Amino acid sequence: MHPSESIKCEKSDLLKDKKLALCVTGSIAAVESVKLARELIRHGADVYPYMTDSALKFVGKDALLFATGKEPITELTGKDEHLYDFDAILVAPATADIISKAACGIADDAVSTLIFANLEKCIFVPSMDSRMYNNEILKENIEKLKKFAMFIEPKMEEGKAKLPSNDLIVARVMNYLRRDLKDKKVLVIGGAGYERFDEFRIITNLATGKMGIEIARFAYYYGASVNLLIGLHSVDIPEYIEYEEFGGIDNLMQKIENMKGYDAIIVPAALPDFKPEKREGKVKSLGDFNAIEFEENPKFLKRLRREYKGFLIGFKAESKISKEELIRRAKERMEEYELDMIVANLIEDVDRDSTKAIIIFSDGEFEEFAGKKEDLAKRIVEIMAESL
């Protein structure tokens, strides 16, 4: 078995059975292509390397042969290497030269001819000095190519247009290739809501935001256009997820009007049930603190459902009750709020990375889950994709 086989699907099977050409061109970032190829393979892709002559000055053929298990294609022969069938052609790094050649329809080596024959399947990831990247002719060429092909924006850093992280490139490739949620707009509302009781201090909860962030990540992997509304969180948000922060219930309520255009909304947020009356400055004494009055917050999901008619998934966390009682209360909530699905769990079954949960469908059927939060997120997104 070739070493590339041993890492196949190590991270996921989301690119399984996808045939990708990885075109490496003559940027110094070509040295990153070995790691990029292997990351794509870890998600299941079959990666076929193509290299320009300039790329060969930066990275050897053997490095990409080792990385992918496939002999790199560096020239055109009677085998018609430019007409091989691929699901996508990832040009990473893409030099100013290859971009401009592609925009002008030049096909004079294996890489440029493969691109010429399959422009609508190409994903370009430019990498070069910012003086080159800001060249007006290159900008025009990029605009011209964007009518046919996809571009992943480089990371502007140290005066350079650098390759973004492999994480981001792989996520974009999945989002481009997967059809499960193609053309669907998904909103995830996650994290811990909070309410202020003075200018400096808040009441909140211990939610990490992980569940919402993982659901947003998988919805993106499955091809959706994703927005994340996130409260307090102690888990990093992937750089490819667009997000906005929210604080308390009032803040969320104001955003409902903008939520109507989504195909699905998923709400694993832990929202505060009570709101303290807010004091000016800083509450100084225990007496003043004890005098703070609380009022009950309106139920966000209920209000959202009144305005929003699309696919809506709620979450219900309870504590110290039996499984049967948890299911009963979750079903009651689902009916009252007219949810399409609800995910219920007991707080004592949740830790930072794993959880037990019961996924309950609108027809009353349910399935039980125990495992990593990311696997639960994947399952929820799969069910949603089947339902939309």
Ligand SMILES: Cc1cc2nc3c(=O)[nH]c(=O)nc-3n(C[C@H](O)[C@H](O)[C@H](O)COP(=O)(O)O)c2cc1C
């Ligand atoms: C050390 C070195 C680093 C280079 N880095 C880049 C780069 O990051 N991006 C780029 O567009 N060109 C870069 N070039 C210039 C390209 O290698 C050159 O334009 C070449 O013709 C590209 O050929 P290709 O597009 O066929 O691979 C670099 C050249 C050298 C010598």
